[in-house]
Amino acid sequence: MDLSIIIPTYNEAENLAPMLAQVFQVLRDNDIRGEVIVVDDDSPDRTWELAQALVVRYKGLRVIRRQGERGLATAVLAGLKAASSEKFLVMDADLSHPPELIPKLYQALDKADISVASRNVKGGGVRGWPLSRKAISWGATTIAKLLTDVKDPMSGFFALRKDVVDGVELDPTGYKILLEVLVRGRYERVEEIPFVFEDRKTGTSKMSSGIITKYVSHAWSLLKVARTTRAQLARFLMVGGLGILVNLAVLWALVDLASWNYLPAAALSFVAAVTFNFAGNRAFAFRDESRGAGRVASQYAKFFAVSAGSLVVNLAALFVLVDAAHLWYILGQVIAIVAATACNFAGNKLWTFRPAPTVQKVPSVRATALRAMIMGHFHGYEGNRAR
Ligand SMILES: Nc1nc2c(ncn2[C@@H]2O[C@H](COP(=O)(O)OP(=O)(O)OP(=O)(O)O)[C@@H](O)[C@H]2O)c(=O)[nH]1
Ligand SMILES: [Mg+2]
Numbered sequence: 001m002d003l004s005i006i007i008p009t010y011n012e013a014e015n016l017a018p019m020l021a022q023v024f025q026v027l028r029d030n031d032i033r034g035e036v037i038v039v040d041d042d043s044p045d046r047t048w049e050l051a052q053a054l055v056v057r058y059k060g061l062r063v064i065r066r067q068g069e070r071g072l073a074t075a076v077l078a079g080l081k082a083a084s085s086e087k088f089l090v091m092d093a094d095l096s097h098p099p100e101l102i103p104k105l106y107q108a109l110d111k112a113d114i115s116v117a118s119r120n121v122k123g124g125g126v127r128g129w130p131l132s133r134k135a136i137s138w139g140a141t142t143i144a145k146l147l148t149d150v151k152d153p154m155s156g157f158f159a160l161r162k163d164v165v166d167g168v169e170l171d172p173t174g175y176k177i178l179l180e181v182l183v184r185g186r187y188e189r190v191e192e193i194p195f196v197f198e199d200r201k202t203g204t205s206k207m208s209s210g211i212i213t214k215y216v217s218h219a220w221s222l223l224k225v226a227r228t229t230r231a232q233l234a235r236f237l238m239v240g241g242l243g244i245l246v247n248l249a250v251l252w253a254l255v256d257l258a259s260w261n262y263l264p265a266a267a268l269s270f271v272a273a274v275t276f277n278f279a280g281n282r283a284f285a286f287r288d289e290s291r292g293a294g295r296v297a298s299q300y301a302k303f304f305a306v307s308a309g310s311l312v313v314n315l316a317a318l319f320v321l322v323d324a325a326h327l328w329y330i331l332g333q334v335i336a337i338v339a340a341t342a343c344n345f346a347g348n349k350l351w352t353f354r355p356a357p358t359v360q361k362v363p364s365v366r367a368t369a370l371r372a373m374i375m376g377h378f379h380g381y382e383g384n385r386a387r
Contacts, residue, residue, distance in 0.1 A: 003027075003034040003106050003159075005089045006079030008072055012093040013045040014202045017054065022099040024058050030103040035060045037082055038093075039075040042067045047093075072206070073180070074172040080165065089159040090177065094200040097157040104193050105159040113164050113187035116150060116178065117157035123194030124152070136212065140176075143219045146234055147226040148182040150190050157195065160185070174218040175211055183222045225287070229349070232285055236345050239280035247273035278303045286353035299352050306347035314340035 108115035254265035321332035
């Protein structure tokens with residue numbers, strides 16, 4: 001078996017037969033040995049019954065009828081679990097996704113781990129969408145850009161190798177399963193293949209306002225774990241924002257409750273905020289899971305140095321902007337804060353929380369041979385032979 005095609009359906013009785021005819025035709029024409037898994041959530045229009053009736057016509061058609069469960073993402077996951085090949089493809093049943101693209105997505109997996117039918121690369125697009133739908137899609141994609149570099153992470157038409165998701169815990173509450181795979185999956189290369197999304201011709205849409213709120217909460221849960229620098233920066237800024245509150249709260253408590261002078265109080269509240277930011281950035285922004293008191297202490301020292309350095313950058317920039325460039329000091333301070341924050345982020349990303357070197361790789365045969373030759377040369381004998 002070369003490819004497992006997963007098609008989630010809900011009330012797609014009108015589309016399913018022509019859709020499957022096209023899919024199996026494409027597989028035959030391209031010599032792809034494939035299975036098609038229809039995952040239906042007990043549709044009221046009995047799509048599952050129609051699918052089961054078609055099993056005799058199409059060898060390779062399998063039907064999963066889920067009862068008492070509803071949801072696109074969980075349906076796709078159920079299909080992935082049941083799939084029996086090493087390569088998976090996911091597509092909609094409503095003929096929005098042209099089956100002719102299946103071979104391209106499949107072949108792309110020779111070089112890539114994930115292939116995406118993309119509306120947002122040259123040659124791709126959407127046809128027949130009203131402006132409101134385009135606006136929603138644009139908003140959702142903008143949020144998603146924090147999470148991944150893929151241009152169309154909202155696509156429902158994509159293929160992947162099994163190892164990308166094997167053993168990876170996916171969160172089935174999400175609606176956009178590709179986005180989930182892109183954030184949590186294990187992969188190196190993604191290829192995007194342009195396609196034009198056709199609006200569904202028949203059947204009813206499952207788009208609703210509930211889907212938007214669900215999407216926002218899904219994106220939020222992914223933002224907490226995404227590995228892109230943009231996501232790290234977003235989390236870093238959130239921690240920093242809370243850090244300002246910690247600073248002010250400690251300052252207020254020391255001055256107002258403990259009657260400290262405001263200057264030593266400010267020094268201590270700076271230390272408190274840096275400590276808070278350190279913990280928040282380690283756990284949340286950079287998700288550093290390294291252990292050991294020594295490592296944490298050295299990270300804390302580095303973090304403190306970067307924070308102090310950023311303060312110096314802030315003051316130096318402010319001085320230059322106000323004194324030399326004659327800017328209004330408030331505007332100067334805004335620019336100086338941006339510069340200091342950038343230094344702070346870069347310093348901590350590249351130095352404080354730089355991932356610890358992973359376990360050394362097993363040396364390659366060639367490297368070992370080369371080393372033996374060099375050592376042999378130095379010691380006056382050739383490799384291990386003369387021993
Ligand atoms: N099994 C299952 N399939 C679903 C569910 N919701 C949607 N689908 C299927 O998932 C695919 C995509 O859903 P669509 O309703 O077409 O979503 P969309 O493409 O964003 O929006 P429209 O094309 O405007 O309806 C279709 O094949 C649906 O039948 C669900 O809860 N369970
Ligand atoms: Mg659709």
